Structure formats: structure tokens, C-alpha cells
Amino acid sequence: MNDQYQALYQSFRWLVPTQFNIADVCCHRWAANSPDARRIAIYYEDEAGNREVWTYARLAEAVNQLANGLVRMGVGKGDRVGVVLGQRPETVVAHMAAYSVGAVILPLSSLFGPDALEARLRDAEARVAIVDAASSGNLLQVADQCPALHQIIGIGFADERVLPWRSLLARQPSEFKPVPTLATDPAILLYTSGTTGAPKGALLPHSVLIGNLPGFVASQDWFPKPGDVFWSPADWAWTGGMMDALLPTLYFGHPIVATRARFSPERAFELMERYQVTNTFLFPTALKAMMKTVPAPRERYKLALRAMMSAGESVGQAVFEWCQTALGITPNEMFGQTEMNYLVGNSQRRWPAKAGSMGRPYPGHQVAVIDDEGRPVAAGEIGEIALNRLDIHGYPDPILFLGYWNNPAATAAKFTGDWCRTGDLARIDADGYLWYAGRSDDVFKSAGYRIGPGEIESCLVSHPAVANAAVVPKPDAERGALVKAYVVRTAEYAERDPQALIQELQEYVRDRLAAYEYPKEIEFLDELPMTTSGKIQRRVLRLREEERAANAAQAAT
Structure with missing residues (x-):
């Protein structure tokens, strides 16, 4: 292209x-x-x-x-x-x-x-x-x-x-x-x-609305076009629902679909069919559920979907390819946060989307991957994603927040010079695409290897037994930490022998990723702890592992 x-x-x-x-x-x-x-x-x-x-x-x-x-x-x-x-x-x-x-x-x-x-x-x-x-x-x-x-x-x-x-x-x-x-x-x-x-x-x-518009337009394949209708299950009380759906749609004078019913894959497809939704924002968590529940949606529903944005977590190869084959849509992944949204992403009509990549900085935003001193790192190296106060032409970026309410110390800690830090890690490739490496406190070391949970979670979810997954470190005296996976099983695999399934999933990851990345331990849950904005709370699971390790150490003394 x-x-x-x-x-x-x-x-x-x-x-x-x-x-x-x-x-x-x-x-x-x-x-x-x-x-x-x-x-x-x-x-x-x-x-x-x-x-x-x-x-x-x-x-x-x-x-x-x-x-x-x-x-x-x-x-x-x-x-x-x-x-x-x-x-x-x-x-x-x-x-x-x-x-x-x-x-x-x-x-x-x-x-x-x-x-x-x-x-x-x-x-x-x-x-x-x-x-x-x-x-x-x-x-x-x-x-x-x-x-x-x-x-x-x-x-x-x-x-x-x-x-x-x-x-x-x-x-x-x-x-x-x-x-x-x-x-x-x-x-x-x-x-x-x-x-x-x-x-x-x-x-x-x-002005934050103006700051969000370039990314919104690009990620929705040049919204608006005549007849465009927007829907997203994202809560309007969060950045995703407000800035990635509600306000930009109204800014362009188009209709948005609002619904109070609990999200379900079938209802999502029914709504998109009933209102002939052309544009949507769907969390990877929602897309995973839709892929598992309705693998061939166009055989059941008459959809008008023309563009989709996804954010919050990495979509992953399996979901990316399902969107292309089952929906006929290449999802435009996007990265942002409450303090500065819509910074990086794709626009598959204007530049190629790479499966698994966060995309490139959207027009108007000077974004870099920086080290602890605020210096951009070399291509291929992992650093922290940051936004400069000024765009590449030296003008203030309107997307940046004013500061934390009644918390000047936290506001100051967010910045290194003119760089506003996101707390998210990534590497940038030779073409300028960013590849997510997890939250700075989600990444951990195991036997000297630096482990980011995103790639392992995406690999697990591509297996038909896995509805969702979260990877965290389990404290280990010898290796520092073991790779531990919490897995939510699909209904079809709920009654399978747990030990046999654990072994199957471990081999599945080992065959596809580096040997040091496969989960040494897998625990099944009915559901993962999530924020109300649809993100996995790995911190909750990580603290659970730390508490278990502390209790085990105390019992051994």
C-alpha cells in the first residue's frame, strides 16, 4: 500500500x-x-x-x-x-x-x-x-x-x-x-x-478534545464519512469511552449508540447489526470474547462495520487475524492514557498496520521511547514511552493534562524535563513502530531474562482453550521469579483434565516463543481481576503471589 x-x-x-x-x-x-x-x-x-x-x-x-x-x-x-x-x-x-x-x-x-x-x-x-x-x-x-x-x-x-x-x-x-x-x-x-x-x-x-482528534480520525479510517454511526461498550466515565468514542463522534455531528445492558458478544453483534454501526472501539478483552463465542459473525449478522480501534492491552496476533478474516476489518491499535490519550496508533488506510505493534505516533504528538535520564533509546531497545510538551514544530500539544488534582508532587514526578512519562515500556523499530513491552512494574526478570507479559498472554489466548490470560512473576529463590500464568478457560475446555491442559498450554507456548518465556506454572480462574475500564489488574495477581511466597517462607521457619 x-x-x-x-x-x-x-x-x-x-x-x-x-x-x-x-x-x-x-x-x-x-x-x-x-x-x-x-x-x-x-x-x-x-x-x-x-x-x-x-x-x-x-x-x-x-x-x-x-x-x-x-x-x-x-x-x-x-x-x-x-x-x-x-x-x-x-x-x-x-x-x-x-x-x-x-x-x-x-x-x-x-x-x-x-x-x-x-x-x-x-x-x-x-x-x-x-x-x-x-x-x-x-x-x-x-x-x-x-x-x-x-x-x-x-x-x-x-x-x-x-x-x-x-x-x-x-x-x-x-x-x-x-x-x-x-x-x-x-x-x-x-x-x-x-x-x-x-x-x-x-x-x-x-483543548484536550482537539488533541484527541487526529488519532481518532486516523484510527477510525478517516472518520467521519457519510452515514457513519459509532458504538462502543466502553464506559463513558473513562478516557476510552469519553475521548475515544462519545465526544469525538458528537464533535463531528454524527450519531452514537448508547446502551446500558451488560456486555455480551452476541449483544455486541446484535447492536452493530440493528444500528448499522460503521465504527467502533472494542477492548482486546471484548474482542477475545467475541472471537471465542462467535467465530464466524458474518454468517449470522449483516454488519456495516468499516473501521475498528482497539486499546487497553495488546490485541495479539490471533485476534488481529480473526478481525481481518472474520470481520473483514484490520483493527487499528492505539495507545494512550488518562493524562494524554491517543498518542500512538495505526491507520491501516494511510499507513501499514503491523500485527502486534502499537503503531506510530499520531500527527501532532512528539513521542519517544526514553531511558531513566530522559534520553531516547536506540531502535530495538526497551525504554519508557513519553510525550513531549511540544510538537515537532515547537508548539504546545493540546492533548496533555494540566496536572494532578491537588497533587503537585505527583505531577512533577510524571515529567523528566519536557517529557511526560507514561509508565509504559516499549521498543521502537527501524520504521518508527512501537512494540509494547508492558507496564514498567509489570515487566520482571526470570533467571536473568527480561519478561514482558503481553507476548505470552497473546500466545496463550491464541489457543482455543483460553478465553483470557494474565502473566505475573512468582517469587523464586533460585531464578528470582518464575513465569506464572493465570488462565480463564473457554466453556468447551472447562471440564478437561486440568493437569493435561496445563501441560498442553505450556508446550504450546514453548513451541512458539522463547524457551524461557513459557509459564512454569498455570492456575485456572473463573475470571481475571479487571479495572472498570477493562484492563487486567496484574498488580492484584502479583501481590497474591508475593503474599503466598511470604506465607510459605514463614511456614518453613
Whole structure:
């Protein structure tokens, strides 16, 4: 194919206006124009199968009503508004209303328990929280422990401590003059997923949406095209759902499908068929489940899919090839994180995708693999992925977060000079493609060999017995650590003899990877510990192994 990468990357220039507001570009500008106002913004389907269609005009009217309500509650510029909702139209309304009044949105997953909600609401000093019936019990349980929380707005339930959503909006005018904001003003307070430690609040400016657009457009094979419809199961309370799906789709004035039902492979295909979804973002975990459950989807479903992005973990060779053969789609892998999303990835229509590679830096982002002193490492060597504050032309990169909320020490520790460190390791090849080597604290040494879990996990998942896998070090006095694999079996292999299957999997990996990489020990689990954003919590498994080793050592004395 014609590789257009260098021309695109070298010629790209940021155009960031001084004044910029996410609500204006994702909602109000479409509603202000009669033909655009009639465009569909949201297709919604709840757990029971009830469906709604929201146009941009309907969305803007509700946004203006909520914005008026927030102002009357005393919410002003910079105040935090917590949103504990799943994928539903009211979530979008809450976002756009908060941006419209100059407030900072605090997205919170509906899967959070009371402790997680309290920690974030207290730390952020949220003034208002919006919640539906699914999370109301958890929120109300901790509301009194959040002294800054003055008002709770409730959707779909009644409680004397809560102001009903419908009543609030019904009393408000449908016109509102948005508060002007600078592109550099804070817009989103997004807590990290806690993969490697206590969650930290990353404060993101309005300009972060502009920073995400080059990667979004490229990874979705030059979105938008006429008729494009987007869907992703990614939670809108996380970077993946918000920045890789929701906000960019609305920025371009196209429809997004929202659903509150629990993810399942069959339902994913049904939704994509029903709404003729053209573009999607699917975690590797979801793709693995879809591949195992529906190996030949085009024989059962009439799909309109034209582009797919995947991120969070490595897709791996087996899933990559299944997407190509079974879906007719080459997945564009992407890498980013809460503090700086959409940094590296593929765009198979514009430059070749290499199976298993994270791709190349997207236009607008100066990315390098650096050593401990902040110097770029040689091709083929492993280092830490980092983003420079400035692009290759010397202009500030709008994708970078403003800092950690009330945590200047953590913010400073994130940087080495102008390089913002990701904590993720990779090597870069001669063509400029990055190859993921794991989190800096996921990589370990065994008998002197440096082990990254990603390649071993991908190999295991390519076996028909494995639905998912996680590789961690098991402390060992002789080797320092043994390669230990936690495996979730597919239904077809659940009743097989465990010891025979362990031996089969060990030989399978040994035949395909280096001899030192095969798992010396395999343990079967019903499910792996995951973050609510769909990432494997290897830290939990690693701590389990360390605790077991400590207990064994104590018992031996």
C-alpha cells in the first residue's frame, strides 16, 4: 500500500483557538443550524430493550435546561459536578451542561462502590452529583461524608434528599447563554483507573478534545464519512469511552449508540447489526470474547462495520487475524492514557498496520521511547514511552493534562524535563513502530531474562482453550521469579483434565516463543481481576503471589 505516514506527520499543524468550549462544538453549534439540529445525536437502548432517538435539537434543549438549573444551584466556573451514570442520554446532557456553565465534569463509573465514590467526591470537592437508580444507594450512603456536596440530582428514583431530574428541567428555560471558556480552562477531572496504585485525578482542559482528534480520525479510517454511526461498550466515565468514542463522534455531528445492558458478544453483534454501526472501539478483552463465542459473525449478522480501534492491552496476533478474516476489518491499535490519550496508533488506510505493534505516533504528538535520564533509546531497545510538551514544530500539544488534582508532587514526578512519562515500556523499530513491552512494574526478570507479559498472554489466548490470560512473576529463590500464568478457560475446555491442559498450554507456548518465556506454572480462574475500564489488574495477581511466597517462607521457619 501507499505509506502516507511521513507526509501526514511532518505537515500537521495544531489550530487551537484561544476560546474553546467542548459543549459548543459537540452540541450547541449543531442545534443552532436547522438542518443539523434534526440530525440524530444518540440512539439509546436500555436493559429492557426500550429505545429512544435524540436529535441534536432535543439534546441542546435539555442541556440548556440543566445548565440553567446548575446556575440556580450556584454552580459556577471551575466547580466540580459529579456524574454517576452509565451510557444514557442524560449522561451527555450532564456533560454538555457542565461545560456550558464553565464547570468541571467529574465522571464516575456506575460500577463504583460507596468507598470509591466517596474517595473521589471528597477529593474533588464536588458541589453537585447526578445519579440514577443503579448507583443511588451507593451514593446516598456516603453523601454525608462529602462536605462540599450540596445537591444530588436523581434520575428514575425518589428520595427526600434528592432533586428529581425531570422536575428540575421542567422548571427551567430552554435557552441559555454559555459561559465563555479558554481552551486551556479545566473541563474534566478524570481519575486514573488505579492499575498501578491509588487513583489520581487528572485535570484535563477543553483543548484536550482537539488533541484527541487526529488519532481518532486516523484510527477510525478517516472518520467521519457519510452515514457513519459509532458504538462502543466502553464506559463513558473513562478516557476510552469519553475521548475515544462519545465526544469525538458528537464533535463531528454524527450519531452514537448508547446502551446500558451488560456486555455480551452476541449483544455486541446484535447492536452493530440493528444500528448499522460503521465504527467502533472494542477492548482486546471484548474482542477475545467475541472471537471465542462467535467465530464466524458474518454468517449470522449483516454488519456495516468499516473501521475498528482497539486499546487497553495488546490485541495479539490471533485476534488481529480473526478481525481481518472474520470481520473483514484490520483493527487499528492505539495507545494512550488518562493524562494524554491517543498518542500512538495505526491507520491501516494511510499507513501499514503491523500485527502486534502499537503503531506510530499520531500527527501532532512528539513521542519517544526514553531511558531513566530522559534520553531516547536506540531502535530495538526497551525504554519508557513519553510525550513531549511540544510538537515537532515547537508548539504546545493540546492533548496533555494540566496536572494532578491537588497533587503537585505527583505531577512533577510524571515529567523528566519536557517529557511526560507514561509508565509504559516499549521498543521502537527501524520504521518508527512501537512494540509494547508492558507496564514498567509489570515487566520482571526470570533467571536473568527480561519478561514482558503481553507476548505470552497473546500466545496463550491464541489457543482455543483460553478465553483470557494474565502473566505475573512468582517469587523464586533460585531464578528470582518464575513465569506464572493465570488462565480463564473457554466453556468447551472447562471440564478437561486440568493437569493435561496445563501441560498442553505450556508446550504450546514453548513451541512458539522463547524457551524461557513459557509459564512454569498455570492456575485456572473463573475470571481475571479487571479495572472498570477493562484492563487486567496484574498488580492484584502479583501481590497474591508475593503474599503466598511470604506465607510459605514463614511456614518453613
